[in-house]
Amino acid sequence: MKITMIGAGYVGLVSGACFADFGHEVTCVDKDPTKIDALLGGIMPIYEPGLEALVASNVAAGRLSFSTDVTAGVAGADAVFIAVGTPSRRGDGHADLSYVHAAAKEVGAAIAGDCVIVNKSTVPVGTGDEVERIVREAVGDTHRVAVVSNPEFLREGAAIGDFKRPDRIVIGSEDDWASDVMRQVYRPLFLNEAPILFTGRRTAELIKYAANAFLATKITFINEIADLCEAVGADVQDVSRGIGLDNRIGAKFLHAGPGYGGSCFPKDTLALLKTAQDNDVPMRIVESVVQVNDNRKRAMGRKIVNALGGDARGKKVALLGLTFKPNTDDMRDAPSLAIVQSLIDAGASVSAYDPEGMKVAADLLPDVTMADTAYAAVKDSDAVVIVTEWDAFRALDLAEIARLVRTKALVDLRNIYRRADVERHGFAYHGIGMP
Ligand code: NAD
Known part of the structure; x- marks a missing residue:
């Protein structure tokens, strides 16, 4: 054809x-x-x-x-x-x-x-x-x-x-x-x-929005459970596993993190809400999802400031990963954009490394110093933050990073490290949704 x-x-x-x-x-x-x-x-x-x-x-x-x-x-x-x-x-x-x-x-x-x-x-x-x-x-x-x-x-x-x-x-x-x-x-x-x-054609059009809104809801749900885990001393990774093994729930899209971003979920959840409003059919669940997710990105900025001891002024934060997820160069609505803004608002300076996203990110984030490697990014930093779970960040040489940084603090917004492995190198470890 x-x-x-x-x-x-x-x-x-x-x-x-x-x-x-x-x-x-x-x-x-x-x-x-x-x-x-x-x-x-x-x-x-x-x-x-x-x-x-x-x-x-x-x-x-x-x-x-x-x-x-x-x-x-x-x-x-x-x-x-x-x-x-x-x-x-x-x-x-x-x-x-x-x-x-x-x-x-x-x-x-x-x-x-x-x-x-x-x-x-x-x-x-x-x-x-x-x-x-x-x-x-x-x-x-x-x-x-x-x-x-x-x-x-x-x-x-x-x-x-x-x-x-x-x-x-x-x-x-x-x-x-x-x-x-x-x-x-x-x-x-x-x-x-x-x-x-x-x-039918209209049904097909709606299927796409319903699918994305459902996935965004699943992510947002586990992110709120992660917040509760932090408050009550539970571990969200185990909660995810414990509920995800139920076939009715399923294990996918239950990884707590910095909130969904990217070129689809943010705009598609909003567009679905507009369709719902135009048709006088309130969609309160999706409304909440959008609002909770929006708040979450700046909340991640506050989490990083807390890891800096509550005051970011004059401190340097190194972000590893800028794209909204690994294996893409897509920066549209990436959580890193809001995180960087909140760090700069708080008085920090920011360096970053991303395997594929820096070319696009450099235009969007003019205040961020882009580094050639993860190790160059973390030099003299007061906190290292994993924003995107690229494979390259899963096996970092933590001993080398410990030598390079000014203050040993690792904020792992994707929970890709085990606390004990990080603490062994003298770092304070801040994951998502853990005691
Ligand atoms: P994109 O911005 O990467 O690509 C769109 C392309 O269309 C651009 O290259 C633009 O120059 C071109 N274009 C615009 N108007 C044109 C015209 N009149 N004639 C010829 N070219 C034109 O967008 P994308 O990420 O590929 O998304 C496209 C659509 O697919 C969107 O509706 C998006 O929501 C949907 N979608 C995207 C994804 C994803 O992961 N990116 C997944 C599923 C669905």
Whole structure:
């Protein structure tokens, strides 16, 4: 099949490369010429494990190409995926649909044959109806078109594996012909027996938000339990294990930490609340989740200040990890952003090291001194803080760090160290949710 991907970001590029790997002929179109130029030169515009090799092999096989030209990209396509950003709209928290609507208009104007338009961006209920209206207005009766919803569930950092071996594929379609096209698009995964759920378009749109809001709730729940553990002398890691072994609960997303961040949960929980408000259906649980999570990030800053002895003025804090999770360079809504701000507000100076995130982070955090290694970052610091659980931080040479720092305090916001192992080197250890 011939597939066009509008948007070559974290979702569009990974999905496009994976579809090409399935044997489809894929063109990724992005309006950002620097991204397309990089891709044409074999350079990945984002960091995602395995992506460079996957792109290179499919480009070499002639199945994957890149362009800034929507018209050429869309011509002859059986399916056009829209995978553009849907950030929070400034001011009111609604999903900003301007990119989706603009893409729909451009695709509509470029369609030159029968074509299914597939919305992969995360969009509020009813967006598919509007995309269909926009596309039909441009296409008229000349070609057969249908709009389906196919929300994406991949996780950055594990995106290729998630795309090729998904827990499920959700397809929201109001048209049998479009559903058949989608069966062809995902045929290799049908053959692997990936669960595929066909549903109405609005339902598919809501599934994505319900999934993210549920996961955000799970994280926030365990974070509050962690706070209670600290107050009553219990251990949240054991609580997580103790409840997660119950199959009805499940062990995933029960790791207490600095609060969720990233390019999806914060904006998607907000957008779901806006949909709920617009429909007069209060969602008090998700409202609380958003509020508790917002408070948590600055609370982490206060936790670090406490580890400094209650006064941060004139002290130096070293952050290890800046991205919202490991194995990505994505800094969107990373908890580190709020943590840095609260430390600077408290009078501390901040140094940092992140294996992949520093290029983007340097622009967002101009007051932070970026270091070349974890060891350079911790030099002369009064507290070392693990913000992101990169593998590289799981086996740090603590003896060396003890020699480099000014004050031996380790704040482990991801609970990746055992207290005894850290204290053996003379550090005060501050984990999350432990006595
Ligand atoms: P992104 O910002 O990385 O990529 C979006 C790309 O679209 C950009 O490169 C931009 O230049 C391009 N673009 C915008 N308008 C365009 C147009 N009219 N024509 C061509 N290109 C255009 O965003 P992302 O992280 O890939 O997210 C895309 C969507 O997928 C969002 O709705 C997001 O919520 C959803 N999603 C993201 C993830 C994730 O982990 N990042 C996971 C699941 C779903």
